[in-house]
Amino acid sequence: xxxxxxxxxxxxxxxxxxxxxLGSARQVVRRSTAWILSLLLxxxxxHCLLAAEVDPLALRSAPQGRFxxxxxxxxxxxxxxxxxxxxxxxxxxxxxxVGVEGGDAPxxxxxxxxxxxxxxxxxxxxxxxxxxxxxxLPVGSARIARLQxxxxxxxxxxxxxxxxxxxxxxxxxxxxxxxxKLLSRL
Amino acid sequence: xxxxxxxxxxxxxxxxxxxxxxGLLILLAFLLISCDRRARWGTTLPGRxxxxxxxPAVSAQVDLSEAAGDELWxxxxxxxxxxxxxxxxxxxxxxxxxxxxxEAGLPLQATEVNAxxxxxxxxxxxxxxxxxxxxxxxxxxxxxxxPENAAVRDFxxxxxxxxxxxxVRARAEAEELYREAKRQGHAASLLTQExxxxxxxxxxxxAPGGAIDVSIHYLHALPFLDGWHELVVPLTVAPRFTPSHWxxxxxxxxxxxxxxxxxxxxxxxxxxxxxxxxxVSLALEVVGTVEEHECLSxxxxxxxxxxxxxxxxxxxxxxxxxRDFVFRYRIAGETxxxxxxxxxxxxxxxxxxxLYPPRQWLAxxxxxxxLVFVLDCSGSMSxxxxxxxxxxxxxxxxxxxxxxxxxxxxxxxxASQLGPRPMAATPGNIRRAxxxxxxxxxxxxTMMLNGIRAALRFPHDPSRLRFICFLTDGLIGxxxxxxxxxxxxxxxxxxxxxxxxxxxxxxxMDALARMGRGAAAYLxxxxxxxxxxxxxxxxxxxxxxxxxxxxxxxxxVAELYPPRPxxxxxxxxxxxxxxxxxxxxxxxxxTGRVHQQSVRMPLEIxxxxxxxxxxxxxxxxxxxxxxxxxxxxxxxPGTDLARSIRQVAxxxxxxxxxxxxxxxxxxxxxxxxxxxxxxxxxQLPLGMGSPAERP
Numbered sequence: 001x002x003x004x005x006x007x008x009x010x011x012x013x014x015x016x017x018x019x020x021x022l023g024s025a026r027q028v029v030r031r032s033t034a035w036i037l038s039l040l041l042x043x044x045x046x047h048c049l050l051a052a053e054v055d056p057l058a059l060r061s062a063p064q065g066r067f068x069x070x071x072x073x074x075x076x077x078x079x080x081x082x083x084x085x086x087x088x089x090x091x092x093x094x095x096x097x098v099g100v101e102g103g104d105a106p107x108x109x110x111x112x113x114x115x116x117x118x119x120x121x122x123x124x125x126x127x128x129x130x131x132x133x134x135x136x137l138p139v140g141s142a143r144i145a146r147l148q149x150x151x152x153x154x155x156x157x158x159x160x161x162x163x164x165x166x167x168x169x170x171x172x173x174x175x176x177x178x179x180x181k182l183l184s185r186l
Numbered sequence: 187x188x189x190x191x192x193x194x195x196x197x198x199x200x201x202x203x204x205x206x207x208x209g210l211l212i213l214l215a216f217l218l219i220s221c222d223r224r225a226r227w228g229t230t231l232p233g234r235x236x237x238x239x240x241x242p243a244v245s246a247q248v249d250l251s252e253a254a255g256d257e258l259w260x261x262x263x264x265x266x267x268x269x270x271x272x273x274x275x276x277x278x279x280x281x282x283x284x285x286x287x288x289e290a291g292l293p294l295q296a297t298e299v300n301a302x303x304x305x306x307x308x309x310x311x312x313x314x315x316x317x318x319x320x321x322x323x324x325x326x327x328x329x330x331x332x333p334e335n336a337a338v339r340d341f342x343x344x345x346x347x348x349x350x351x352x353x354v355r356a357r358a359e360a361e362e363l364y365r366e367a368k369r370q371g372h373a374a375s376l377l378t379q380e381x382x383x384x385x386x387x388x389x390x391x392x393a394p395g396g397a398i399d400v401s402i403h404y405l406h407a408l409p410f411l412d413g414w415h416e417l418v419v420p421l422t423v424a425p426r427f428t429p430s431h432w433x434x435x436x437x438x439x440x441x442x443x444x445x446x447x448x449x450x451x452x453x454x455x456x457x458x459x460x461x462x463x464x465x466v467s468l469a470l471e472v473v474g475t476v477e478e479h480e481c482l483s484x485x486x487x488x489x490x491x492x493x494x495x496x497x498x499x500x501x502x503x504x505x506x507x508x509r510d511f512v513f514r515y516r517i518a519g520e521t522x523x524x525x526x527x528x529x530x531x532x533x534x535x536x537x538x539x540x541l542y543p544p545r546q547w548l549a550x551x552x553x554x555x556x557l558v559f560v561l562d563c564s565g566s567m568s569x570x571x572x573x574x575x576x577x578x579x580x581x582x583x584x585x586x587x588x589x590x591x592x593x594x595x596x597x598x599x600x601a602s603q604l605g606p607r608p609m610a611a612t613p614g615n616i617r618r619a620x621x622x623x624x625x626x627x628x629x630x631x632t633m634m635l636n637g638i639r640a641a642l643r644f645p646h647d648p649s650r651l652r653f654i655c656f657l658t659d660g661l662i663g664x665x666x667x668x669x670x671x672x673x674x675x676x677x678x679x680x681x682x683x684x685x686x687x688x689x690x691x692x693x694x695m696d697a698l699a700r701m702g703r704g705a706a707a708y709l710x711x712x713x714x715x716x717x718x719x720x721x722x723x724x725x726x727x728x729x730x731x732x733x734x735x736x737x738x739x740x741x742x743v744a745e746l747y748p749p750r751p752x753x754x755x756x757x758x759x760x761x762x763x764x765x766x767x768x769x770x771x772x773x774x775x776x777t778g779r780v781h782q783q784s785v786r787m788p789l790e791i792x793x794x795x796x797x798x799x800x801x802x803x804x805x806x807x808x809x810x811x812x813x814x815x816x817x818x819x820x821x822x823p824g825t826d827l828a829r830s831i832r833q834v835a836x837x838x839x840x841x842x843x844x845x846x847x848x849x850x851x852x853x854x855x856x857x858x859x860x861x862x863x864x865x866x867x868x869q870l871p872l873g874m875g876s877p878a879e880r881p
Contacts, residue, residue, distance in 0.1 A: 064366075096355070099343070111350065112351075120837060146853070148850050150367075183853055
């Protein structure tokens with residue numbers, strides 16, 4: 001049964017992106033508010049939540065320092081990835097974050113937001129969510145973000161990533177696996 | 187940051203394999219790149235040059251390597267200019283990029299402003315589109331204005347589909363990272379704050395034929411002025427006069443002159459004919475039903491209007507960027523009254539209290555005034571600005587009551603005044619004053635310090651309240667010196683600043699009023715000076731709510747900025763931001779004095795639900811704290827609060843004089859050759875500098 005948006009009151013009109021319905025305006029607002037609040041809570045208390053740590057990534061040094069791109073991949077298995085929060089730390093305070101970029105998947109192409117307070121404590125806490133319908137969300141392994149960092153001269157360091165949480169569109173927690181990869185520069 | 191030993195895992199075999207693969211890949215990449223590195227850089231790197239721009243016809247012949255030194259702008263200065271201006275003289279002539287006798291295109295192609303107003307808050311996205319029409323990589327530099335109270339909180343470098351969010355760092359560190367990225371051939375961008383309302387954007391390593399966009403996001407509260415909410419988007423930076431005593435290294439051979447407040451300011455200004463100027467687009471969305479609106483500066487068109495929102499657009503014009511965009515509006519059904527807004531998370535909270543003056547104050551008897559008009563008669567005011575200022579002062583003189591007194595002080599390189607003491611507002615004295623004002627002309631430099639001292643040290647009439655009405659465009663480089671002097675010499679006076687012209691220095695005007703315990707107003711070239719002066723006279727003639735104190739009761743408020751509210755005048759508001767984490771219903775009391783009588787006003791506050799609210803309040807509070815600390819440094823020059831300001835800015839991800847946004851694309855690197863810096867000039871403000879624009 002098709003419903004014409006114009007025949008409904010404003011709060012019940014269906015929101016569509018690229019022809020795909022996201023539900024009523026009220027649902028979308030409610031859902032997005034829930035996500036935002038969830039992320040805010042996660043920012044404030046990251047340690048009490050699910051955490052998964054993986055292998056560290058070695059960062060190369062160069063005589064005059066070098067800029068590197070560190071890709072962040074997340075494998076959500078068979079489930080669509082709708083939101084994530086993760087934390088990247090470096091074994092040396094000399095490593096400087098100089099940019100945060102989005103990933104390949106359209107749902108996460110915009111650069112994720114990071115917490116400036118955490119950055120002052122040498123933690124890069126990233127978070128993003130997407131309101132796209134499940135079919136437009138990444139499934140399996142996907143590059144979700146990229147960090148631009150500066151590795152000063154004569155500094156050997158490792159980058160570590162910790163997944164704080166990841167969830168599907170129904171807000172179910174996913175046992176996703178994060179991986180850091182160094183981008184090979186052309 | 188050090189990893190725990192327990193979490194370390196043996197990684198040698200995997201690391202060895204990775205290193206081997208990486209080495210092979212690097213070798214392969216090196217072979218490919220060395221075949222034709224330059225051609226590959228300009229055409230095929232993914233994400234690097236997705237948006238190609240058409241280079242001007244002349245650019246094919248332009249070879250930057252043949253340009254002498256870094257300076258590409260040819261600036262013609264008029265002979266005999268006595269005032270020394272940083273950047274260019276107010277009468278700057280045609281300013282072009284010429285190489286081999288041909289004009290070349292500017293890196294900044296367009297600016298795009300998108301503003302969204304909700305309540306009395308505006309969030310603005312400001313996009314700058316840079317392109318490189320030259321055959322070699324370049325660095326683009328652009329000095330541009332932002333509102334003096336803007337909380338710049340996000341910064342994106344956009345290269346086609348790729349968007350890199352910049353990071354706020356301590357300024358020196360950000361500048362060092364940017365320089366290193368530029369040296370290594372990476373695309374990079376840096377945003378620095380030179381003054382509270384002047385910023386510099388630099389973009390390094392824009393590839394030949396390539397383009398890089400920079401998107402800056404900021405928000406601020408909109409002031410309530412004489413019945414309107416007002417949005418100002420500054421669009422040009424006017425050249426400024428800096429007195430010689432305010433710069434060090436002032437020998438003619440010195441390549442740079444550093445102001446004593448260490449706030450360098452250099453900007454080029456384009457010719458008045460706007461040839462080759464970047465295009466400007468501006469779109470505005472207002473949430474709510476706009477009952478009434480007016481644009482004081484530009485022609486605008488009304489766009490979509492739906493229930494609860496309305497759009498406006500700037501009508502494109504070649505001279506759009508020659509003046510501030512000023513838009514006023516009233517929302518239907520909006521009750522103008524004192525309001526309390528809060529934002530709370532689980533364990534923290536922020537609020538903003540905005541006080542509106544009660545309407546019944548207008549019915550009170552006016553008080554006798556001592557008015558000191560201080561008129562800027564420097565060269566930048568010549569033409570239409572000074573004519574507007576003279577019309578305003580003349581109307582104010584004609585409106586004085588018999589029990590008032592007045593004086594007129596003018597300044598350019600020196601200060602002079604109509605008489606040695608306050609003059610009674612008799613018809614004869616008024617006539618004499620009108621004749622004095624009629625003969626004033628704008629010329630010479632802007633030694634504002636002389637005008638400030640003359641006004642503040644002028645003999646005071648103890649039987650009246652003294653109000654100093656300061657009419658100027660504020661285009662000076664030694665703002666901090668002026669404001670420090672005001673803080674030191676103010677005494678019982680109050681300063682009501684009036685910014686005159688199409689692009690006045692709004693930071694200075696607002697700061698003068700703030701430090702002078704008065705209010706600021708603005709008089710553009712097209713505004714009716716009679717109306718502006720009537721509002722001004724009404725504001726000062728009716729008693730303000732002074733000595734404001736807030737009894738918070740049992741509410742645990744903390745870190746109030748400003749710690750004590752300013753005085754409240756008719757037609758203006760006063761805001762206080764602070765931290766508060768509480769719930770439930772409370773009553774606070776606002777006390778003060780109106781016309782020597784005590785006033786106590788209760789205000790009900792509802793903090794339920796305890797979570798949620800306007801998230802922007804956190805950013806506004808942090809920006810308010812930065813502004814307060816900066817003011818304190820001006821009031822007490824020996825106090826070094828730079829570290830505190832930097833700390834707040836870093837914690838909340840905000841721009842400040844001591845922090846900067848930097849973004850680097852580490853994924854690709856071009857050649858390490860030294861690149862040329864090309865500056866995009868600001869447009870000369872309307873009514874300034876060009877004889878053709880004077881009446």
